[in-house]
Amino acid sequence: MSQISRRDFLKIASAIAGGTLVSEKLPSLQLEDKEHPNIIIILCDAFSARHLSLYGYPRLTTPNIDAFAQYSTVFHNHYSGGNYTTTGTASMLTGMIPWKHRAINYGGLVRSEYVHVNPYTLLGSDYHRFAFSQNPWPDRLMGQYYKDIDRFLHPSSYSLMEANPLLRMFENDRALASIAMDDFLLPAQNNSIAGSPVFGYLNKSHVLNIANNQKRVRYPKGFPEIMDPGYLIPYLNEDIYSGVYSELSQLESENSPYFAYFHLYSPHFPYKPRNDYRTLFRDDGYKPVSKPVHPLSAGLHEDFMLGQRDLYDRQIAQIDEEFGKLILRLNESGILENSYLIFTADHGELFERGFVGHGFHLMYEPVLRIPLIIRAPGQTKREDIHALTSNIDILPTLLSIAGKNKVSEIDGSILPGFGGEINEDRPVFSVVAVDNSAFAPLKKAVISMRKRSYKLIAYLGYDNVEQVFELYDLENDPDELINLATKDSNTLSAMKAELFAYLDETNRPFMKKY
Amino acid sequence: MTGVKDVVRRFAVLLAERFPDTQNILSIYAVIVSLIYSWTLITSFYKIPSWLFFLTIGQIFSIYAYSFFINLIESILMLIGILLLEYTIFYPLKKRNEFQSRSILMVVFMLSSSMIRLLLYKSYESSGAFVSGELTWWILTLLLGIFFATIIPKSERLKNVIEGIAERLIILLYVYIPFSILSLIIIIIRNIN
Numbered sequence: 001m002s003q004i005s006r007r008d009f010l011k012i013a014s015a016i017a018g019g020t021l022v023s024e025k026l027p028s029l030q031l032e033d034k035e036h037p038n039i040i041i042i043l044c045d046a047f048s049a050r051h052l053s054l055y056g057y058p059r060l061t062t063p064n065i066d067a068f069a070q071y072s073t074v075f076h077n078h079y080s081g082g083n084y085t086t087t088g089t090a091s092m093l094t095g096m097i098p099w100k101h102r103a104i105n106y107g108g109l110v111r112s113e114y115v116h117v118n119p120y121t122l123l124g125s126d127y128h129r130f131a132f133s134q135n136p137w138p139d140r141l142m143g144q145y146y147k148d149i150d151r152f153l154h155p156s157s158y159s160l161m162e163a164n165p166l167l168r169m170f171e172n173d174r175a176l177a178s179i180a181m182d183d184f185l186l187p188a189q190n191n192s193i194a195g196s197p198v199f200g201y202l203n204k205s206h207v208l209n210i211a212n213n214q215k216r217v218r219y220p221k222g223f224p225e226i227m228d229p230g231y232l233i234p235y236l237n238e239d240i241y242s243g244v245y246s247e248l249s250q251l252e253s254e255n256s257p258y259f260a261y262f263h264l265y266s267p268h269f270p271y272k273p274r275n276d277y278r279t280l281f282r283d284d285g286y287k288p289v290s291k292p293v294h295p296l297s298a299g300l301h302e303d304f305m306l307g308q309r310d311l312y313d314r315q316i317a318q319i320d321e322e323f324g325k326l327i328l329r330l331n332e333s334g335i336l337e338n339s340y341l342i343f344t345a346d347h348g349e350l351f352e353r354g355f356v357g358h359g360f361h362l363m364y365e366p367v368l369r370i371p372l373i374i375r376a377p378g379q380t381k382r383e384d385i386h387a388l389t390s391n392i393d394i395l396p397t398l399l400s401i402a403g404k405n406k407v408s409e410i411d412g413s414i415l416p417g418f419g420g421e422i423n424e425d426r427p428v429f430s431v432v433a434v435d436n437s438a439f440a441p442l443k444k445a446v447i448s449m450r451k452r453s454y455k456l457i458a459y460l461g462y463d464n465v466e467q468v469f470e471l472y473d474l475e476n477d478p479d480e481l482i483n484l485a486t487k488d489s490n491t492l493s494a495m496k497a498e499l500f501a502y503l504d505e506t507n508r509p510f511m512k513k514y
Numbered sequence: 515m516t517g518v519k520d521v522v523r524r525f526a527v528l529l530a531e532r533f534p535d536t537q538n539i540l541s542i543y544a545v546i547v548s549l550i551y552s553w554t555l556i557t558s559f560y561k562i563p564s565w566l567f568f569l570t571i572g573q574i575f576s577i578y579a580y581s582f583f584i585n586l587i588e589s590i591l592m593l594i595g596i597l598l599l600e601y602t603i604f605y606p607l608k609k610r611n612e613f614q615s616r617s618i619l620m621v622v623f624m625l626s627s628s629m630i631r632l633l634l635y636k637s638y639e640s641s642g643a644f645v646s647g648e649l650t651w652w653i654l655t656l657l658l659g660i661f662f663a664t665i666i667p668k669s670e671r672l673k674n675v676i677e678g679i680a681e682r683l684i685i686l687l688y689v690y691i692p693f694s695i696l697s698l699i700i701i702i703i704r705n706i707n
Binding site: 102103104105106107108109112166169170171172173176177179180181183184185190193194195196197198199200201204205208209212213437438439 | 549550553554557558560561564565566567568569570573576577580581584585587588591592625628629631632633635636638644648701704705706
């Protein structure tokens with residue numbers, strides 16, 4: 001397996017370098033419209049930066065991504081605004097901190113007054129705008145912008161299952177229709193009772209039977225499935241990444257520049273790598289640092305967490321292979337040379353402190369730190385940015401690349417390396433507030449605040465947590481093992497004061513109502 | 515050509531002769547509507563707390579609009595299914611005065627069965643297991659339904675009770691059907707480009 005990866009690594013490295021040289025010689029491959037370049041976002045769901053060999057993970061999980069990074073700008077301290085899909089993705093799409101956009105609940109939506117703040121609306125009709133999210137929750141978020149999306153694929157596109165025809169009837173009201181149909185009337189999963197007694201039964205029977213049949217026939221040991229509440233969509237990463245290329249090839253034939261956002265489900269749970277990856281990293285001797293069980297965690301056993309980590313790493317390795325193939329094809333077809341390609345994630349994944357996954361109350365580095373690699377057209381060498389950045393910075397950067405003005409509602413800043421400046425004093429926030437109403441002041445939430453080398457974690461409104469604040473010096477303690485909250489009271493007080501000042505300000509409009 | 519026309523005419527007459535009384539159909543539809551809409555409303559109560567967390571009241575009403583629209587389609591399809599039964603399985607019984615009660619019993623059996631399946635549903639490991647599992651369940655439901663729908667109306671007292679309840683449920687149509695039509699209008703407006 002490692003031999004294949006190494007070969008792919010060399011292929012990509014040489015292809016991108018070769019492609020760059022070619023583009024310098026052939027005018028036809030130069031960027032056609034420098035004012036409005038193509039912008040492609042490839043986002044992998046639940047992809048922790050801590051698991052990329054690019055960022056120092058001891059396992060060689062991502063040789064192809066590493067190769068791609070050799071000709072890109074690599075952000076080393078990039079954070080998601082949330083620790084699960086809805087909040088993380090909404091932060092990226094709106095450029096706002098979660099306490100402002102308020103997509104803070106599972107499957108939630110952006111506040112109606114901020115719906116116009118998104119890449120689709122702000123890039124405008126100068127761009128041909130494309131959206132595809134395998135994960136139904138971002139699909140729902142983008143459903144709020146459906147009027148400004150020129151091509152909007154359904155989550156089951158390029159999967160092993162057809163979309164429900166009933167859902168296709170309500171494309172123009174996709175966000176709410178999705179909540180009504182997927183979450184309530186026609187959920188596919190066993191544990192969700194359908195609100196529709198006839199169609200609900202028929203849909204559940206059909207979906208579960210097809211899924212199991214596919215599993216039995218094509219992948220006896222199972223394949224990845226989109227298993228968000230209401231959904232059950234089996235898919236193969238090979239098909240999905242081919243689909244990405246196919247869509248980009250079609251977009252190339254458009255007369256206008258394009259913006260394409262692909263929200264891809266893997267390596268999200270369930271971790272089911274292809275069979276030829278099933279033994280990768282087995283007995284390789286790697287053992288991560290053991291960390292104390294958190295009172296808010298599920299209390300999972302260390303061996304179980306290690307097993308899940310292995311599966312996750314294997315899934316990442318397969319994603320890396322597919323990404324490598326995609327980059328090769330994009331390079332060969334000249335698409336790469338005409339486009340900004342952004343590779344990132346919506347949030348990370350956690351395999352420590354008695355917890356596996358994301359979206360719970362834990363806000364440690366593996367679930368918040370996400371990869372961000374941006375390749376500009378014609379970029380020939382790697383740049384490394386170590387400043388703190390957030391995924392709320394993606395939207396202003398896109399707008400800057402496209403020559404559009406930033407709007408006042410956006411909290412993010414243009415990324416360093418793309419016209420933005422490094423501000424050492426800037427705090428970076430991540431919020432999980434699934435237990436807090438989107439319409440109420442933020443009182444029950446876990447908030448992470450990164451500033452300089454410090455990280456403050458505040459557990460607000462949780463009675464079963466002994467220590468409401470945790471403070472870490474990530475420069476000296478990257479594994480977040482030594483809580484400085486009682487030892488460094490000055491830093492703690494300063495960061496608390498700053499956090500509560502932000503919170504007071506953001507809660508003010510909601511206080512009037514409550 | 516005349517022969518074909520004659521056959522069609524005779525078939526139409528036959529259908530018309532066997533077509534149940536409108537009032538009877540209305541009371542059966544009332545039972546269907548009561549069961550389907552009530553199920554949706556009751557299951558929605560479990561969802562409301564989470565919806566209130568992130569949806570506005572207007573958005574929650576829109577979800578109910580989608581629900582009532584789907585319920586309307588379901589209930590009409592169910593009624594068509596029951597009428598088809600009357601022309602197929604129940605055709606030899608010929609007792610039109612029992613149509614109402616036997617159809618109501620079939621509706622109750624079929625819908626309750628679907629609801630029980632929804633509560634207890636477990637996925638199957640293979641398509642063979644799926645077909646045999648679900649098919650067995652539905653064949654049993656249908657057989658039991660037909661059996662009770664044939665036997666129970668023989669008792670005049672039970673028949674009267676069933677029909678009495680059904681006729682009283684018609685009042686619900688005056689609530690649910692206007693709401694469904696309103697829902698349809700809301701959905702059309704929301705989905706117009």
